[in-house]
Amino acid sequence: MISEKMKEIMKSGSAIRAMFEEGKKLAQIYGKENVYDFSLGNPSIPAPEKVNVAIKEIVDVTDPLTLHGYMTNSGYESVRIAVAENLNKKYGANYSADNIVMTVGAAGGLNVALKAIVNAGEEVVVIAPYFGEYDNYISNVDGRKVVVAANPPTFQPDLKALERAITSKTKAVIINTPNNPTGVIYGKDTLAALGDLLKKKSDEYSTVIYLISDEPYRELAYDGEEVPFIPDFYSNTIIGYSYSKSLSLPGERIGYLAISNKADGCEELVSACNVATRILGFVNAPSLQQLLVEKCIDEKTDLSAYDENRKLLYNSLSKFGFQCVKPQGAFYLFVKCPIDENEFVSKAKSYNILVVGGKSFGCEGYVRIAYCVSKQMIKASLPAFEKLAKDIFGN
Ligand code: PLP
Secondary structure, three states, X not given: OOOHHHHHHHHHOOHHHHHXXXXXXXXXXXXXXXXXXXXXXXXXXXXXXXXXXHHXXXXXXXXXXXXXXXXXXXXXXXXXXXXXXXHHHHHOOOOOHHHEEEEOHHHHHHHHHXXXXXXXXXXXXXXXXOOOOHHHHHHHOOOEEEEEEEEOOOOEEXXXXXXXXXXXXXXEEEEOOOOOOOOOOOOHHHHHHHHHHHHHHHHHHXXXXXXXXXXXXXXXXXXXXXXXXXXXXXXXXXXXXXXXXXXXXXXXXOEEEEEOOOOOOHHHHHHXXXXXXXXXXXXXXXXXXXXXXXXXXXXXXXXXXXXXXXXXXXXXXXXXXXXXXOOOXXXXXXXXXXXXXXXXXXXXXXXXXXXXXXXXXXXXXEEEEEOOOOHHHHHHHHHHHHHHHXXXXXX
């Protein structure tokens, strides 16, 4: 029989996945074109053409025993050099291959980082709203999750609340900017104050508090918005990057951890991440995908389709009377529920609109709309949103 812990996890399930399955059922009844499924953060633009070309080249020229063989747990050295140099070029950082561990996406990276640093019972702080899978990642290492709400309507972290939440048992704080589900980018001033706070608290308790920066959406920022580089504000930062969204490769499972020499215990921490990669059963990040990253390291994400969707949805929903957080990045719109969250989600479903309740992100009273869908679907969904608004606001 399955473990008690797994029973609990299975009971709580994933509202996002449940809504996605619901969408498939509704599509069978009403036809795919009449169902507006905004539940899943699956990129809707294909990977750049260079990705396909590079995969073919890699398969053609690489010795198959190397390409398909085991390797160092942290990944190919040439790939880690390429990642390090890319970070150095973009952010004036000082990484080398020894600071990089290739991972099985951001999810793999976060699990590896937590496995490397968290003792059972130690606290990991998350800023709500947050990616709900953090609950599982923290529970995987028997850590204790501590939730600190961000400040609506800007959804920047509430540093006073964070200060109160940090204790001598705090091992890490996880941040995610651009944020899933709000689309908000944390500003420089906020991050500088966050860095100062973590330094102050580490000194107060004589502990090391790591800041884990979960960055699948780093490249997805609109209107020329800058996404500040987190290690500039706090040296004990562990970056967890992913190519799932920036290169539209979520099924390929590739990303990396970056830990700078300035981080406390950097060398031991990187070694621990290598061991964690092995003992969690990843062993190493997928070989072909690593080599692909090396070849496509300078590839730019084409944001135009997401940006058009963002503007169309934000402007239309605002016009219909909904209060939306204006997304600066990622591909999500966070909308305030004018009525009870569950009621709102069901009412939206009655118009074949599928969205995910804020509860799944630790932030009740909102819904998340993932606009990584076709523009055609957004256009087709607008009359349904308008009817939903009329139904709720009665005008
Ligand atoms: N972190 C956040 C905030 C996400 O939104 C996601 C995926 O949607 C992940 C991590 C996991 O990303 P990956 O596919 O790289 O494992």
